[in-house]
Amino acid sequence: MLSLPYSSEVYFALMADYNARWLPAVAAGAALSLAAALVALSGAGGRSGVRAVFGLLGAGWAWTGVMHQLDHMAALDFLAPVYGWAFLVQAALLLGLSAVPGSLRFGRPRGVAGWTGAGLAAAALFYPVAVAAQGYAWREAPLAGTASDPTVLLTCGILLLARPGPPLWLLPVPLAWAGVAGVGGYLLSSPLDGAVATGIALACMIAVAERTPWFADGSRS
Amino acid sequence: MTPARPSITRRGFLAAAAASAVCLPHAPARASGSVLRRPVPSSGELLPAVGMGTWITFNVGGSETLRRERAEVLRTFFALGGTVIDSSPMYGSSEEVLGWCLERIGAPGDLVPATKVWTPAGGTADGQIGASERLWRTGRIDIMQVHNLVDWERHLDALFAAKAEGRIRYVGVTTSHGRRHAELERVMRDHPLDFVQLTYNIVDREAEARLLPLAAERGIGVIVNRPYRQKQLFRMYESAPLPGWAQEEAGAANWAEFFLKFILSHPAVTCAIPATTRADHMRENMGALHGPLPDARTRQRMAAHVAGL
Numbered sequence: 464m465l466s467l468p469y470s471s472e473v474y475f476a477l478m479a480d481y482n483a484r485w486l487p488a489v490a491a492g493a494a495l496s497l498a499a500a501l502v503a504l505s506g507a508g509g510r511s512g513v514r515a516v517f518g519l520l521g522a523g524w525a526w527t528g529v530m531h532q533l534d535h536m537a538a539l540d541f542l543a544p545v546y547g548w549a550f551l552v553q554a555a556l557l558l559g560l561s562a563v564p565g566s567l568r569f570g571r572p573r574g575v576a577g578w579t580g581a582g583l584a585a586a587a588l589f590y591p592v593a594v595a596a597q598g599y600a601w602r603e604a605p606l607a608g609t610a611s612d613p614t615v616l617l618t619c620g621i622l623l624l625a626r627p628g629p630p631l632w633l634l635p636v637p638l639a640w641a642g643v644a645g646v647g648g649y650l651l652s653s654p655l656d657g658a659v660a661t662g663i664a665l666a667c668m669i670a671v672a673e674r675t676p677w678f679a680d681g682s683r684s
Numbered sequence: 685m686t687p688a689r690p691s692i693t694r695r696g697f698l699a700a701a702a703a704s705a706v707c708l709p710h711a712p713a714r715a716s717g718s719v720l721r722r723p724v725p726s727s728g729e730l731l732p733a734v735g736m737g738t739w740i741t742f743n744v745g746g747s748e749t750l751r752r753e754r755a756e757v758l759r760t761f762f763a764l765g766g767t768v769i770d771s772s773p774m775y776g777s778s779e780e781v782l783g784w785c786l787e788r789i790g791a792p793g794d795l796v797p798a799t800k801v802w803t804p805a806g807g808t809a810d811g812q813i814g815a816s817e818r819l820w821r822t823g824r825i826d827i828m829q830v831h832n833l834v835d836w837e838r839h840l841d842a843l844f845a846a847k848a849e850g851r852i853r854y855v856g857v858t859t860s861h862g863r864r865h866a867e868l869e870r871v872m873r874d875h876p877l878d879f880v881q882l883t884y885n886i887v888d889r890e891a892e893a894r895l896l897p898l899a900a901e902r903g904i905g906v907i908v909n910r911p912y913r914q915k916q917l918f919r920m921y922e923s924a925p926l927p928g929w930a931q932e933e934a935g936a937a938n939w940a941e942f943f944l945k946f947i948l949s950h951p952a953v954t955c956a957i958p959a960t961t962r963a964d965h966m967r968e969n970m971g972a973l974h975g976p977l978p979d980a981r982t983r984q985r986m987a988a989h990v991a992g993l
Binding site for chain 2: 465466467468469470473476477480538539540541
């Protein structure tokens, strides 16, 4: 059986070091992620709100790509540089959407997509609770905006809140991360990673299904 | 550095293996009593038959708490007579952590650093030897292996050149999980390797058919990885009691010794490299360096017992 080059124990122990090292930034990242979710859930700010949400998400992916993958995880995992660059590609796409949001709008959650998105965004923000429930310390918890899993999950949740639905070109990187998280969850026997992978895959499926007339009629009614 | 000895014949190697199955340690201050040693076929140098792997276990990044714990594992390993440590650039921070630990506790003079060339994204064997020398903080690497046969055609010439220059002492190639055995066999037949590293344990015994006999025939040392199948053997069997005959017939006082002695009792095996994060487990591993080894009949009994659990 294949295995990852590190253990769960080491991953979370080093997350504590990462959080301590970047304490002001990780707290700011979590706060800004919360703000992005609230703006998306309320639809506040109209077009400016859309710009702000995608700008914050893009910044979170950029930080996570550089600091969490290319710097922090690269010491443990030889594949981290690949992940880091993928995060930077996604950051560029999100920042591009922030600059040119087109007709996208946010608003109160409606239908299957909206409520699933709200649930996934909440799960991402409460990710530390799930980590603590697994027996790890709070200070070892990855946070949205500065660590990979909760950042991807939050983004998927917010994308499902976008109307008339997120651009499909925003989905490949999160979907690829679902694969990474799923394999990692299996190899590390981590149900949390498995749940993250399932949540991301579900969001991507709903985002694609939303494009079908049947789903759109059903979910928006 | 221990100077390389002249190559020995197969007959000489087998005689030395038999005669040196148990001999006095060369550093009495470290290990009390005798430890099982095996000769390197190409040089006759005697190595303790249990070494230490570092896959996952020493990849602890910058955490000083975890590094201190690993240093204690390493200290226990040395205290009980260990000298061969295996790592790879592919193992994340493992080489750098080893260097940190070795500097902290002091590297014994008979340390045998073994690492690998691993260049999936380019790079040269020379460059990786230098990088590993720096990371280990030993100034030398003794056993340099091509990791999982990646680009072995390109790297072997460079490694043989480095050996000829005296920069490294032994050249090897590795595989694991039972993969690419046919290709490994071809490399073993066509190149004057000092070592091969492969997976062999009481349930993964494919190597017995061709590779281990070929290693003995060609005078190639064998380093055995995944001796516990990365903990799986303990998960599978340790809830069962050790058979009553294990101590007397196999010289095994616990499951770790049972699994390791099965491996070490194969005459072609030079050393096994179990990995651990715990000093108490290291003590169990090193226990396999003491006492009698099972004979051929007992080996069959051991395998049959495990298969029946």
